[in-house]
Amino acid sequence: MEQRLAGLAKLQDCPDLPSFARVHSPEIPHKLLPMASIQRSGSKWRVQVYVQGRRDSKSFRTKQEASAWALEREAELGGSKLPDRTFAEAMRHYERDVASHRKGSRWELTRLKVFAELPVAKRKLASLGPDDFIAWRDGRLGQVKPATVAREMNLMAAVLKHARRELRWIRGNPLADVTTPAKPKGRRRRISAAEEKALTLALGQRGKLQADTPTHRVGLAFLFALETAMRSGEICALTWDCVFLSSRYVTLPKTKNGEARDVPLSSRAVEILKALPRGDGPVFGLGDQVRDVLFRKARDATAHRDVHFHDTRAEAIFRLSKKFDVLELARVIGHRDLNSLLIYYQSTASELAAKLG
Missing domain, CATH: 1.10.150 (DNA polymerase; domain 1)
Incomplete structure (x- = not known):
């Protein structure tokens, strides 16, 4: 190895050598021989390697250090040697x-x-x-x-x-043969009418919709979630420029699955949004953490401590399944897997027979 490096360094000191040097490696087939370009950059030597469509570069104090790195890095990129990484x-x-x-x-x-x-x-x-x-x-x-x-x-x-x-640091995945613990079924808890009423009252919503305090706005967010099946983070991040009351929908520019989504609004959802003051910030004026703390505080003052805010999504989906077919529902709530929605369609055989006439 030292002899190869010395030879390469000697060649690179030759004034007639072009701005790049071909580094020969017996481990790499001739047709895949890489190119290493070593050039002075100020007080340092910058080396660039290109192997099988992948590039890398680094700067060194001396040309010999650059040459050594080029040989080792090309072997790594070519797959003949694995890097010593943790x-x-x-x-x-x-x-x-x-x-x-x-x-x-x-x-x-x-x-x-x-x-x-x-x-x-x-x-x-x-x-x-x-x-x-x-x-x-x-x-x-x-x-x-x-x-x-x-x-x-x-x-x-x-x-x-x-x-x-991407890094080519290992050839196999040591986790591939390790069994992952079985996941429990996802929580799909319904929210009863009694629970909805108790939580709404605990969050300060009595009669006319109120938006004066953060707790009031958490109450509005709770009711809005039951109408739209939107997630807590989506509700807290909603801004007025994405609200279209006249057309009765809101736009979510970026959702959990990475795609934008339009969510239709019921008349009750429109009523909730109209109760909120308009401004430049988020519609509900809440951060997700503040929403979580205030919801838990109000909930724990009731007899329904088992209710989570995210239970509103499952409850809302159950309700929307009575109004939309499965394709429409998937579009509204942003689900890609239609099979995962079938649990929300729980019509009995008698109810389905009634539809047949």
Whole structure:
């Protein structure tokens, strides 16, 4: 290796050598031989490599350091050598390249910081195997619910997938042969008329709709969610420029699935929006965290502590299923999987027979 580097450095000192040097590697087929370009940039040497459609570059103090990096990096990009990187380094790249660009990435970014402190994070990627993740999974199951472990495993798998496909730091995914804990069925709790009335009163809505205090506006958000099946985050982020009362719909520019969505408004939903003062900020004047704290405080003052704000979505979908067919409902609430909506259509055989005439 030292002889190859010395030879390359000697060639590059030749005044007749062009601005790039062909780096020969016996591990790489001749037809895929890469090109390494090494040029002076101020007081440093900048090297660029290009292998099989992928580029990388870096600057060094000396030309010999640049040449050494070029040989090693080309071998890595060509697949003849795996880089000596840790799981924590893969997490940092995933955070920078993927997670930080996603909507609602707060949970992923928080978990990645926690993962970086795990013993497995300090291990070299090439040394990790299924047993390492099985041990972590079993230990984690003693601390949190299976659904949480499954979600964390999905994030780890995404990091390893990025390391394999984009960074080319590993050839296989050590999590591929590790069983993910079974997730419990999603919560689809109905909200009874008594619960709706008690919570509405606890949130300060008595008779005429009120919007004077934050608690009042949480009450309006609760009622609005029951009318539209919009998520809490979508309601709190709604702005007046996306509200079209005359046409009776609101536009959500960016939703959970990454696509825009128009949500039709019932007459009651229009009434709720008209009760709110217009301004430059969010329609309901609430942040999601403030909404959560105030809702819990009001709810805990009632006898219905099992009700969550997000239960409004399931209840609203049940109600809308009586008015829309499954394709219309999917469009309104932003679902892509029609099968997941069938549970909301619970007509009995007798009710269906009545439709036949």
